[in-house]
Amino acid sequence: MNAPTTPAKLTPKDFATDQEVRWCPGCGDYAILKSVQKVLADLKADKDKTVFVSGIGCSSRFPYYMDTYGFHTIHGRAPAVATGVKMANPELDVWIVTGDGDGLSIGGNHLLHIIRRNVDTQILLFNNEIYGLTKGQASPTSAIGTRSSSTPEGSVDAPLDPIKVAMGAGARFVARTADKWIKEMPDVLKAAREHRGCAFVEILQNCIVYNDAVFGEFTGKEAVPGTYIHVEHGKPLLFGGGRNEPPVKGIRVKPGTFKLEVVTLGENGISEADVLVHDKTDPVLAGLLAAMTGPDFPVAFGVLYEDAAPVHDDSVASHKADARKKTPDVSINALLKRGRTWMVEGPGA
Amino acid sequence: MNAPTTPAKLTPKDFATDQEVRWCPGCGDYAILKSVQKVLADLKADKDKTVFVSGIGCSSRFPYYMDTYGFHTIHGRAPAVATGVKMANPELDVWIVTGDGDGLSIGGNHLLHIIRRNVDTQILLFNNEIYGLTKGQASPTSAIGTRSSSTPEGSVDAPLDPIKVAMGAGARFVARTADKWIKEMPDVLKAAREHRGCAFVEILQNCIVYNDAVFGEFTGKEAVPGTYIHVEHGKPLLFGGGRNEPPVKGIRVKPGTFKLEVVTLGENGISEADVLVHDKTDPVLAGLLAAMTGPDFPVAFGVLYEDAAPVHDDSVASHKADARKKTPDVSINALLKRGRTWMVEGPGA
């Protein structure tokens, strides 16, 4: 046949629906939507084989804006629904979109278990450290002291660290990016999509209405140099130079401890060679990088951890294949007759 | 008054109810029950101020056998019920008893959040790596390959590590013990009770009926020397000598990595001084110790991590105190009249 087999070049618009996008003007969700659409276009994704599954929240409106298959489910349960979708059809490329409330408050248990099972999906957790859709209550990731409609005097409970939770559940891919890292986000999303297994991506997202600017200092164009680091596997952990400037600082292990420390290049004879090289297969390093916060440390972005492990889809498939192999006759009639049976003869017999 | 104010010496029996204990003969739960009763007796606990809250499972029958206050709730929800008990009366000493299914399958979310909030309770998670009460299905901690009524061909999903999950949620006290460590368990339980905040204790427990002997090699009297280590804060990580024998091995950091390694004393010039000293305030070390498994490493028991942090009970209390301070008149009548009001005059006016 002469029909072209590779699809024509796709653009982000090819993945946009006709639905008006209804996030607040200035919401960080817009940038993430654009980025996901761009990544799918860049990767020439087949939109008929792509499914977005979400829970409930501002972030979870995401599927309505993606011209792919989509399921806007109920609060916190997207990982379970997505697992079912994959069980029905493992060939689908399934993305889960969730929020800090959806994924870590009501949905915490499902998040743990989809990660544990390593279902081959991408989880995008939009972390704005607040409940957006229900008008601004504190969320389990809200920093201590966050004033909100449910914590007018400031929240008191320690927040969860999404990446720490994911690693605690045994995640084999964890990454962090932010709405404002427009240039950097696509690569992180691509890496997540390429990873076989459950890829967990925390996306820091600004809620302009209820929790504005909590990530302002260390994300995007206006970020303060030294407050963030983009990590890359095999590259030294250098940062601090500002946009398009050479780095001035590095990270190394504080000798004799399990702790990291920030060093300044050129000070006390420190050179690039003294700086730790990022090894994304080291879970301890990933944990330490994820835990870095200001003012003493830069906040880390990029793929913090990736290491392959058996994938749920494959174990289900091989279990099916084994079963078929062991059962030459799969007719139900044969099945029903298995085991102890007896004949009752008719009255004529 | 001349009445004695210190209670007479208590014995474990003082904490036993008249209910016949109905676990299977040989179940590891008996030893844990004894140990808890002993600890409360040793500590002269006030049984009227002690509450055991459990979910559902064999393990969760525990409260019926403790002559204290007790609440056998519903599957997976004990942490939430316990939080409520503490909110009503923070002076109570609340113990949560849960299983690997109860606490990490259906109850995973509540476990995350009680730990995050640091509610001052002790969580005893009886880990038998199986669902006992429902007759032996695989649990989220079952080792890969576990044959059970729900996984006749062996389970395929990676298990959760309870301690890793707890640390992922930000636990400030984690410990591990086992039903068969009869001598060692009480100290771990005492440490948990002394800890202000949420103390998480994983107790390896043998289910003789559905998952017999999975911990046999490295727990109790018959344990193989070298397969286990009891850690103690400030003491070198030595092990391997067997019962009442001097240790022959140690643990140290593999130089230049975030990994541990086992060294043999006396080999290659290794002496006790080269061995790592346990620091229970180091979360990275705790994570590494918790993750140790055979055959290359011993399984670690004892208090792996402890580090104080603000406690939920205190923040609730201080929030209440602040509110009272700010509100001199707490009469409802005054409250109702706050804000915009207006008089409607009677017809006579």
Add this chain to the structure above:
Amino acid sequence: MSETQTLNPESGQGDRIELESAVVRFAGDSGDGIQLTGGQFTVASALAGNDLTTFPDFPAEIRAPVGTTYGVSAFQINFGGRRINTSGDAADCLVAFNPAALKTNIDKVNRGGLVIVDSGNFGPRDLKKAGYEVNPLEDGSLEGWNVVPIDISRLTLEAVADSGLGKVDALRCKNFWALGLIYWVFGRDRAPTAEWIEQKFGRKDAAIAKANVDALNAGHAFGETMELLQDFHGYRVPKAELPPGLYRTITGGDGFALGLAAAAQLTETEVVFASYPITPASPILHHLVKLTAYGVTTHQAEDEIAAACVAIGASYGGAIGVTSSSGPGIALKGEAIGLAVAAELPLVIINTQRAGPSTGLPTKTEQSDLYQALYGRNGDTPLVVLAPNSPADCFTMAIEATRIATKYMVPVMVLSDGYIANASEPWLIPDVDSLPRIPVTFRQDPEGYLPFKRDPDTLARDWAKPGTPGLAHRVGGIERDSETGDISYDPANHQRMTDFRHAKVAGVARDIPPQTVDQGKERGRLAVVGWGSTYGPIKRAVTNLRAEGLDVSHIHLRHIWPLPENLGALLDGFDQVLVPEMNTGQLLTLLRATYAKPYEGLSKVTGQPFKIAEIEAAVRSRLEG
């Protein structure tokens, strides 16, 4: 005759036209200060002695782009010289700040009504954003209404010209300009609003305060000096005859929050309120977090199941456990509520219903969770169900729920809805000290204590607080021995306990007021039986129909389960029974099942409250047909 009365501005004679009641609606962008404007008009009307009901109509979106139809926020008030029962079937007067507001609200205005439009916002871009192809002010499409286009934006800028404010800030004053105009229309006093403005902005920014007051005065002056319509000199809405005393406004969310605080005081027992945010239930939490000093501890749980369990744990611990949510969240609590029934602990569950099924229409009202309240749990699991009929009644019902829950050691479900939650009405502030105390006794005596022994009268077991010496005991969800509370698999015991649970709830019927007829005779041709937020439209419809001479009575249930003991006999006195509900017939099912009589339902499931006219039509068709 409807609750509201169509204006007839042409009839004016230089004097203000007297209206029995009027409905005013403000509509604009979320950023236009609509709710605040409505709130000020409400206070002014209350101070003018009117009875009133208000209802905010928020956009479903958090903050939509400026000028879009889905970003329109509206506020409606019905006020009058007689008792006001609803926020009005339709408006007599609309103030629309932009084309989108006009477009989405014009259908809510009675034909012939006054429509004031800020024509300064009707440029091509504004029209396009609202989806108008032609300017509706010019194409004759608004012929049925008395449309008054005023360039409010420009007039506001002029009015505050010497304030020193920049244009953006100056334009922010236009809601007060419009409010001033409407104050003139209805002859309202500006002083309290001016005072309020001073208080709110004065401290921070005197210039802003002054500008807003200037705008208010300018709008008012515009009304006085310009003729809005020919020979139109404004309206006069007389004072209503209200019981004398001190008043405030109250929403359903306020009612529950204040009622729970009052219940803590009346029981002298701490309330632990645990919930997870959800629309439209969250306002109760938002209010209660500020009432910690009054003996209410709040807890935002990780999910609804946890919230219910925290409340149950608190009740076990000796506090009054309360949990609150809306339909989907209540669905999640079903298993835990069963535990409270089994363990026989007090528990108050508040469901602010919204349109379902599933996520449904979160911001819209419905009464479709009655089935769930009555039956939404495994097992034979009876509990008590109450339903306030207005925002103020939420206060009363919070106390009543607490009384029943603690007296009978039983969960009580209180059904509110999105309308009650957000509607606001004037409330004669009660004297809580004069309300009956709710005696709560905790068992103290270890002698003869049996955890499941019952009070022979109420069938309630004793409430024994952990920490009490000598009362250590165990409870749980497995069937319990009917005295010791120990696990019991005995068949006869299970039957006995099932019967106890049933009889205990049934017995509450002896402890509630007999059902009265709200309006009309005790026997007759037709009884309209309602529950919850349909109270207002049914009441007004029945008033209207009775005024016409129709033989119809209104019975409104506030205690839904158990039903009042006399209800069956009462209903037997009517030839027909009509049950209007914002669901497909849920109370109807209960009544038919209980009394085995062929009562009829009137169902409306649009997410919108009943209109008075709809009830009237349904009754009429049955009595006149």
Add this chain to the structure above:
Amino acid sequence: MSETQTLNPESGQGDRIELESAVVRFAGDSGDGIQLTGGQFTVASALAGNDLTTFPDFPAEIRAPVGTTYGVSAFQINFGGRRINTSGDAADCLVAFNPAALKTNIDKVNRGGLVIVDSGNFGPRDLKKAGYEVNPLEDGSLEGWNVVPIDISRLTLEAVADSGLGKVDALRCKNFWALGLIYWVFGRDRAPTAEWIEQKFGRKDAAIAKANVDALNAGHAFGETMELLQDFHGYRVPKAELPPGLYRTITGGDGFALGLAAAAQLTETEVVFASYPITPASPILHHLVKLTAYGVTTHQAEDEIAAACVAIGASYGGAIGVTSSSGPGIALKGEAIGLAVAAELPLVIINTQRAGPSTGLPTKTEQSDLYQALYGRNGDTPLVVLAPNSPADCFTMAIEATRIATKYMVPVMVLSDGYIANASEPWLIPDVDSLPRIPVTFRQDPEGYLPFKRDPDTLARDWAKPGTPGLAHRVGGIERDSETGDISYDPANHQRMTDFRHAKVAGVARDIPPQTVDQGKERGRLAVVGWGSTYGPIKRAVTNLRAEGLDVSHIHLRHIWPLPENLGALLDGFDQVLVPEMNTGQLLTLLRATYAKPYEGLSKVTGQPFKIAEIEAAVRSRLEG
């Protein structure tokens, strides 16, 4: 006359006494192999041509200490030469292996019944463990029964003396010794059991196999040579007239598992079964995990909510999503089921009911989740409810549920219970190839595809599988436009969709068989209306009463919602309608609400099935009173 017939051994004349049917009960420690013994007796009875029903009575504890009353395991079989409907009100013959078994089971034996006791186990320690202060074999307390103490333990040891087995292993053969004796009592063939023993143990350990066969033969020989009772020569239970064909036994768990596998084949669509373990529902999962090859993928989820959501996701993905649990677990699924109703996806939900409320009595049977099935969700959320009436009917109903779910794009709730789950009955194996196919079509054509456009007949929307080119679409729980499926807040649309959901489920009534009368006339004095597992006792009771000449009919519902279209008219033909249920009257509520007639209930909530005699008495009191 009851389902079972009291034995009168004295009437023997050297010949076997002929019995129409008999009930035998085996009871002993969990370790005594009771269930296995019962299973062998069942096969032998089936091979002898009897109809039968069996019911295992497991201890609530996993493995209690030896000799305790709460560690007793029992097995009851009712078998006969006529159709057998229940496992029997009471036993005619009990085999008790120890004092605890005697103590807990003697009340389940008819007065005058044969009680065979292993007197070798009645030492002081054994008696004490069972809580006997005096040996009941000696204190005259068993006078009402024909007690035959035999030192089975000693006789077994003697019988297998030359097997080379140690004492412990040798004693393990005593169940076969007793079985041999019972085989003699009822004239059963030992050969198939001997064969089975060979197969089971022969390969691993020939000595054990031989010892068990020796014990079996010795027990039998003992019966032949010793006189158990004076002039007692055993019983003869004739063959039943059964439809000819190949039979097997089936439990409710088997029925569902095999039925779902058949449904996968009949629909040519994969089934994804997701559940979380819970008593008594787990056997379905345990069976299905072995049927992967037949197109059923199983998933043990982290909790019930996840299980429901995995099934819903699978249905969205184009498989048939099935989830299963028992009451408390179903309570947790309520919110998710609402999503399936809203998204209009097929979903089969199996509830194996147990005694509630809350954790209740997990191992005991009840029908108290009907309310929850019908009403246990937020919103107006109708779905289809079915109820199999026997273990074998679970097979049929699994297929019927799949048919309705996929044809109407709707959740179907199937209500089984603990009795059906564990009871076992002979089943004439159907030819699945001859069952009607269930056509499932997935939308392929992108032309004109509208996700919520409906088939005008069924009102079902199209099922469009992700992966299908050109059909990309979004669904969700927020109210959807009635054609495009996009979010819609339009009031009229919400009413339309509410009406569609209602009408779609109501329309299923046209697609199910009209209600028939199971037994008796179509009009008359009294109809007994049952559902689910009460089928057996009602059927036998009505048979008995009709034989006595009483004018009573039996109607049994298998389609509970919607109700069959003709049901109302059918019930109108009876003066009285009596609704027996193992709950406080849940079907009764539905019927009274639907038809507004004062039907009466008969409630039993003990965790135990109805006895035939209880139904008989209730009917009699109404017809004779």
